[in-house]
Amino acid sequence: MPEPPRHNLPAEPNRFVGRERDLDDLRGLLGETRVVTLCGVGGIGKTRLALRVAAGLLPRFSEGVWLVELARVGRAELVVPEIARVLRIRGEANRPLLDTVTARLRDLRCLLVLDNCEHLVDTCAEVAAALVASCPRVSVLATSREPLRIASELIWRVPPLDLPDADSADAESVQLFLDRAAAAGTRLGPDSLPDVVRLCRALDGLPLALELAAARTSLLSPGQIADRIDDRFSLLTTGGRTAPARQRTLLAAVDWSYDLLSAKEQVMLRRLSVFAGSFDLDLAEQICAERPLAPEEVVDLLGGLVDKSLVLCDESRTHYWLLETIKRYAVERLQLAGELEVLRERHLRVLCELQARHFATEMVEPGVPWHERLRALTSSRSLLDDQRVALDWAAESGNVPLGLRLCATSTGLLPIGGLTEIVTWIERLLSLDLSRVPAEQIAHVKAYLAYGLEARDELSRSLEVAEESLAGMSPATVFSRCVMLNIIVAVLLRMGRADEALRYAEESLAVATRTGDAWNQAAGLAGLSAVALTRGRLREAQRHGEEALARAREHGHRWIMARAAAQLGAVAEARGDLVAAEAQYAMAVPWLRELGGDADLARCLARSGRVAAMLHEFGAARERLAASLALSREAGQRQGVARCLAGLSVLAEHEGDLEGAVLAAAAAAALRESIGQHSATIRIEELLGRARAKLGESRTMSLWSRGRAMSPDDAARHVLEGERSAAGTPVAAEPVRHSLLTAREQEIAGLLTRGLSNRAIAEELVISPATVARHIANIMEKLGYTSRAQIAVWAAEHSANPSA
């Protein structure tokens, strides 16, 4: 199916000027070079060039061009999770995230743009090397002040823009300056051209310096700016003589621009450096508006900084951000002003408060309409980068109580990074000095640690942590206490200990009923239904399930509603009422879509597809299983893929394709074994029994071993597309190479068979030896050979039949 190119490249904020040849060369290079690193000082335009190159490569990298902005990633261990987040890949239990990522990218033709690697250059190098080694069609375009220094890397040094020369003023740097000045509302006539030329030279063609200067043309003429920058430059050279000239020029320009700001604008700019990524006006007000800035001033100050090109924003002015180079400068200024600690602390505190409100709105408060709950969840998710920065600060500064508070309320953090990220953060914070932390708070946050561990399939550790949590938690924190109880229920059920689960579910229900907490009533009732189901008490299970759904609807959160509906679906399946089961699953699907939780959605779609297959609704079954498979594949979830294969096996069997059923079941079993998971052996045995009866022992066994050897994708395609033919795509025929060569090249290839040197060939054909060398290089490239001797052998073999 032809899809539009997939990418996450941002819209360009203004016109891209110059660098035509560079763009062309770089796009050419990325055709054959796996890793290209754009190197150069800050402000030279690495990011912008990379984005422009990448945008031009969209047609060539049909399966995706993905920008990973590493500037917002503070720690090496978050590089892979950030890449996974961008690619929408989730971690799998018991597997390093990088393995899941490389497995997902193995057959994809895609380009990863790793922007701003310099502060994490070692990790970026390792990751890039791993990707290139295991994913033959993936290329990496990195930007960094320092090269990655890996074997497959081509280091490409980004130069400044071309400078005007004596003859012509039509240079890239001049064009950029004029373009940005015009954007700032200044029309510069031909009279000012000599000054513009002088300024561009003074700024060494550095794009960021030119933009900062152009933003000031409404007040100062290019001549005045040039004079002042010259002064500034002479000041600077006395200070840091060791820094490279370009870096000094850039610093001079940024310094100059900063000094021209009003005192309040300066305060504002340096405070804005605490944000991880983009921010909105609201957040800027909450964090930056402290003496001497009043909240009502923030919007004007921000606008002023945008006019001066120091802050960037989107067209609607909802998101603001700082260029990495400016941000670093601003951080230094913040530090010099002695405000860094204060601002970081404030950033952490504000996020804590914000997140506490979001958490209450999304989960706890009764009677909140769903769209408001969803808005709170969405806000929480959009603040993830800032939450990470804040947590990092909490750990670094030893402010464990605030850090733990953030962990206990960040619903956005839970499903990200393969559900393991919350575990990492909590474990890191708990490893610090806890003497100032109330025991109760530790118990509270352990509930979320247990939640993360359960999602990572570390059941016994999860249970252990949950029990510790329960023992230490105050009865006053009722909501989290109930959440904890329900996590224990889930873990015990998964461990096959339903009897023990019962009392936790009952306790949760009792407490939640007393406090009017609809979420936990629903969760407790769903737990009771699951316990009853394992004990074969179907009517009780149904009653609890229905009650759970009613409480869940009262709460309105789509996740808990879907959870209750899925429970009812399971009960109906156990009863043999497939129609009711399908209806329950079908109801949950749109809820989960709204929520944007792909893991739950994939599971629900797979169940719903399997039930549809049993009801002989083959079209619907195929559609849902295919959708589920796509979700799991894209997120790199082998467990989910195995689930779909098992469902496809059911589909094939009900369609009367017993062979396809065996193949898909075998592929599912093999995949499950490879990830250390048990298969549902009863169904497989039954299926194999029916297959033996109908197809015979040897046919069945040969199908089973063929299915085990098949790739999951092939096995799935076999059922989904109804392919009855043997799997395995035919090997593409060797291209006819001879016709690739021009007549002259064929002639030279022929002469090589006679062992002639370039000089001899040149004499024979009356051309220059350089031309002969060029032709031979062409032949080598076209045929993929590495020596003249190979060409000679090839030519000898083909000379008998030139048209072959």
Place this chain on the structure above:
Amino acid sequence: MDERIVIVDSGTGLTLTEEQLDERSAVAIVQLRRRGVRVGDTVLICLPVGPDLLVAADAVIAVGGVAWPVPADLDACVLQERIQASGARVLISDLPQALEAAEESRVRIVMSVADLHSYPNSRELSTQSDRIVPSASGG
């Protein structure tokens, strides 16, 4: 095959036959092209006098470029001036002083001698970063 010797390295006494020279030039041309060198482009060559210099110059000319040799033993400042004056996009050199002098120039890509020699089979390109392992495919 033609065994005629065409160059002697005065330092090491190593020789290159005409066939070897042809072979190495062909590989070097491919490598230059892969890095975007086009007809009319200036390519800086800063190598000690010897076979590598000859191969590099040969290849640059064959690719249609303008060879711009810079003596390797120049004073750092002069070296920097010459490199900047060339306006070249590509520099062929292994010498630390040349790499340093190219730092603030318009040079986009630095190729090592190993880069000129190697002809990887796949899409893989080796670059200056793996020059510790000299390629054996040169002759």
